[in-house]
Amino acid sequence: MRLWSILMAKVTHYRTVFLSDIHLGDADCKADFLLDFLDHSRIDTLYLIGDIIDMWAMSRQFCWPETHNKLLHRFMQMPSTGTRVIYLPGNHDEPAQRYDGMALGDIEIHREYIHTLANGKKLLLMHGDQFDQEVCFGPLHAWIGDKAYRSLMFVNRWYNRFRVWRGHDYWSLAGFLKSHVRGAAEAITRYREIGCAYACERGMDGIVCGHIHHPEVTTVNGTLYCNDGDWVENCSALTEDRRGNLQLIFWTAVKQSIDSDLTPQGATVHPLRDLGARAA
16 A cells, blocks of 8 residues: 555656657667656646657668567557657658648647747757758768767677666766767757757747756756756656756656655655746
8 A cells, every 4th residue: 555655655646757869779768767767757738849750770680679569559658648749850750741731640840849848938849950951960970970879879788788688777988988078068059059040949938858868957048048958868858847947857767766765664756857947
């Protein structure tokens, strides 16, 4: 009975959840973590902001475990339980872009979309691959980058298996390098600035995107920049509460808190990593 009470207490209601870069079909997709997050969430509107299915990865090697199937079915079923689902395809699921303005069952498909927060602020939603040319990610650069990233994630996968075996938590090698390698940090800065400038030109208060697997909430010249991250390295989601406050969640940390609360009595859990971001 106590276990059931704990699990029910962890279900959080969100006005909006923004997810991207899930990469179903890729061996590094953390579908089990995302399913767990959805089990602990009640969502009014869900935005799937690109690279939900990784057609690039599946063209190289087909990988579709049961958890990927469960997650895809979960997305398809969510409209029937009261969640509005809006899908904005990215570059890894590019063929879906041709269905802009159409629907897949009850799931709406758009290339870009405008979301109005509960406080009235307007956010431009897009995957972010639209900025590749301006951030100097040409076709060759993108191809080389994809190869290098896959090699890095292969190392990351085995390194984290070793960490788990040693009793340590998950740690993102790719995330560490993005923060400490000068060229990567500069590319992220350019991406952030270009995205905010584009949103500002459209008369928006901010932008929500993905693409670069770098979760972040900040402002650039008064324009709100939100990157909801990914479910390959960071297991992150951007959420909005009923007042319009935005928050980044890192589910590996939340899951650890939930799991630890199943044994010790009266444990204090602070599941949400609040970056103090407000669309104000």
